[in-house]
Amino acid sequence: MNIVKEDLGNQALMLKVSVVEADYKEAVEKALKGYRKKANIPGFRPGMAPMTIINKMYRRGTVADESYRMASKAMLQYLEENKIEIVGEPMPAENHPELHFDTAVDFEFQFEVGVKPEVNVDLAKVEVVKYEIEADAEMLSSYKDNLLRRFGKLIDVDVVEKEDAVSATLTGGDITVDDAYIGLIGMEDDVRGLFLGKKVGDKVEVEIEKLYPNKSQRAAILSLKENELDGIASKFEAVITRIRRFAAPELNEELFKEAFPDGSVKDEAGLNAHVESKVKEELAREAQAKLAMDTRKAVIDAAKLTLPEPFLKRWLVAINEGKFSMEDIEKEFDAFKEMMSWDILERHYLKEAGITIGNEDVKAEARSLALMQFAYYGMANPDDATLDSYVNHIMANKEEVRRLYERVTENKVIEYLDSKIKIKNKKTSAKDFAALVNPQA
Numbered sequence: 001m002n003i004v005k006e007d008l009g010n011q012a013l014m015l016k017v018s019v020v021e022a023d024y025k026e027a028v029e030k031a032l033k034g035y036r037k038k039a040n041i042p043g044f045r046p047g048m049a050p051m052t053i054i055n056k057m058y059r060r061g062t063v064a065d066e067s068y069r070m071a072s073k074a075m076l077q078y079l080e081e082n083k084i085e086i087v088g089e090p091m092p093a094e095n096h097p098e099l100h101f102d103t104a105v106d107f108e109f110q111f112e113v114g115v116k117p118e119v120n121v122d123l124a125k126v127e128v129v130k131y132e133i134e135a136d137a138e139m140l141s142s143y144k145d146n147l148l149r150r151f152g153k154l155i156d157v158d159v160v161e162k163e164d165a166v167s168a169t170l171t172g173g174d175i176t177v178d179d180a181y182i183g184l185i186g187m188e189d190d191v192r193g194l195f196l197g198k199k200v201g202d203k204v205e206v207e208i209e210k211l212y213p214n215k216s217q218r219a220a221i222l223s224l225k226e227n228e229l230d231g232i233a234s235k236f237e238a239v240i241t242r243i244r245r246f247a248a249p250e251l252n253e254e255l256f257k258e259a260f261p262d263g264s265v266k267d268e269a270g271l272n273a274h275v276e277s278k279v280k281e282e283l284a285r286e287a288q289a290k291l292a293m294d295t296r297k298a299v300i301d302a303a304k305l306t307l308p309e310p311f312l313k314r315w316l317v318a319i320n321e322g323k324f325s326m327e328d329i330e331k332e333f334d335a336f337k338e339m340m341s342w343d344i345l346e347r348h349y350l351k352e353a354g355i356t357i358g359n360e361d362v363k364a365e366a367r368s369l370a371l372m373q374f375a376y377y378g379m380a381n382p383d384d385a386t387l388d389s390y391v392n393h394i395m396a397n398k399e400e401v402r403r404l405y406e407r408v409t410e411n412k413v414i415e416y417l418d419s420k421i422k423i424k425n426k427k428t429s430a431k432d433f434a435a436l437v438n439p440q441a
Helices: 021-038 051-081 137-149 215-221 226-231 253-259 268-303 309-319 326-353 359-376 384-395 398-418 430-437
Strands: 002-009 012-019 086-092 107-115 127-134 153-156 165-172 175-183 203-207 235-247 422-429
Touching: 002 051, 012 051, 021 051, 051 086, 051 107, 086 309, 107 309, 127 268, 127 430, 137 268, 175 215, 175 235, 215 226, 268 326, 268 398, 268 430, 309 326, 326 398, 359 384, 359 398, 384 398, 422 430
Parallel strands: 127 422
Antiparallel strands: 002 012, 012 107, 086 107, 153 235, 165 175, 165 235, 203 235
């Protein structure tokens, strides 16, 4: 086989692979004999059909398959031997000449490949800001209230206030629902205002769509299917039957034993220190996440990688098999370019730093994820057996393991990059940091 390389510009190459009959003949004959053994053709015993019939039925397709397979293998070997690194996958040339497998014996297969750009970044000149977020009194108070809320209880009260839980009998048209739950936390002000100051026995006229904006919740409350909601009355009467309010627990020995069974917190001073420590941990994680995002963007910008854009767009259309048009690809291509650029950089620095990712790294990340999830649901210190069981559950999910592997890989590369680039430390308030992260809010 002979291969000719042609530069197409825009970081793309054409590889023309010439295949002659001698290259594929043996493979074709072997394949046809295999077809003959398996062929079940009327009038002939299995495996005894004449080769003339087998050739007529299968030769053209077999020649096409085997010659293409030979060409593809030679093309990939050429890339490897010549150390040509690519992005995307090789594709048949856009204007590939027609091949006549029924009459010709020699063929030229044309492949287009996108060439991976070289990475050449002076990391010492890349600069990012690392923020130290200062916790304010409001944040500490909010965290403390949320922590204590797990150990509080609902008590009956006489008059509705803005964060109460109301039970009511709802009546609208021919529908009556007893003991319907109406939670005022998070409710729109105009609807909440209808209940404020009301007492047990008072009646409130409400629009059911505003009281329960979520369609599935509305259907559940009314014991209907979602597709049955359109025909019901909008106006409902709510007769209040009960009003309950969250009462924070007393800060006593009993609470501290329940909330901190390991004895790490024994009084309010210890509780305040615990809250401050946890808030600082959360803020440090947020700051680290922004640093990682900013490092990634700064290195991408500094690298200025030139990608084979026309080739990649055509490749994206091809691999998505009609799901996206070229117009769709064009709209999302900037985001794809950033993703592709980072993938190239990540692989480059993995190799440069000699970073390897093992199963234990992934398992440690799974353990960290599990601890955060337990903490979210109020289990700050799960026992080893419970934690190990949950980690094993995560590790049994191949898709989850893949995501964890990607996260560990990125974290290790970012850590390496942060050791090479210039980082300026800056203190900021939680409010200002939030505006940096989400300027649209």
